[in-house]
Amino acid sequence: MKRARLIYNPSSGREIVRRRLPDILDYMESAGYETSCHATKGEGDATEAAARAVARGYDLIIAAGGDGTIYEVVNGMAELKSRPSLGIIPCGTSNDLARAVGIPKSISRACEIISKGKKKKIDLGRINNRYFINIAGGGSLTNLTYEVPSKLKTMIGQLAYYVKGLEKLPSLHPIRVRLESRKEVLLDEEIMIFLIANSHSVGGFDKLAPDADLSDGKLDVIVVKKMNIAEFIRLATSAVRGEHLKDPNILYFQADYIKATSPGTETVQLNLDGELGGQLPCVVEALPGHIELFVP
């Protein structure tokens, strides 16, 4: 029998994963995997658990939780030479990665996808000494995701992000950022936000980076230039319909390398897959086909 390590976050989303553990173990047993579990205890624990699972030679790692849990698991695997395949059971609040690859929120369907064994190599983004699988961002509102209390997400789900977003609107302000390719300066001005997306499903928006493809070896960069709060709200509304790219204040391009610095005095924090991920300056690179993911 093959061996699988299930790393689950009991606090993710509506906190259902713990109750469904017997079902998950049952599914995996029928699929031919002897499965052991690790419940995460807090920040960084999933990263350590994933690194240990790789060292112990598991054939498969399953991350059960939200995008933050998958981010931590990926960070535990990404540096290591022989990486087992990754299965995901989406139990978080927005589940951006799962939506991007078409893994439904049903635990039984997610297990079935793993048990069928179809895999796809997907890219990762490396940013300084960390990795992201879905998105890296900086600027206005990007601190929102890690400021929403876990309990609020448990109670009202995705709505918690919108409530927090409204609360933070008055604090929106531009920051000066410089983006460079390997050859030239692409932008050096005040902007509201920059996002570097690996998948097209980001922050609950399905069409934010419509051309983003997890397996194209490229990252999709979206920059929202300086604007006032009313314009920003209008743009966010059009982003729900995927119509934001027509806006002249948006810069959208693909790259496999980006250097981002902050020439101003303000510290610009980075958000990686919804988690706090250091600050500017940073160098971002696409790592083609770095992780093998179970897909529908």
Ligand SMILES: Nc1ncnc2c1ncn2[C@@H]1O[C@H](COP(=O)(O)OP(=O)(O)OP(=O)(O)O)[C@@H](O)[C@H]1O
């Ligand atoms: N036992 C735990 N109790 C509280 N927080 C935890 C625990 N284990 C991990 N965490 C934290 O949970 C966060 C990740 O949550 P996760 O992304 O899985 O769920 P979510 O926030 O509900 O969903 P999403 O990211 O899809 O919106 C990380 O910041 C991690 O440090």
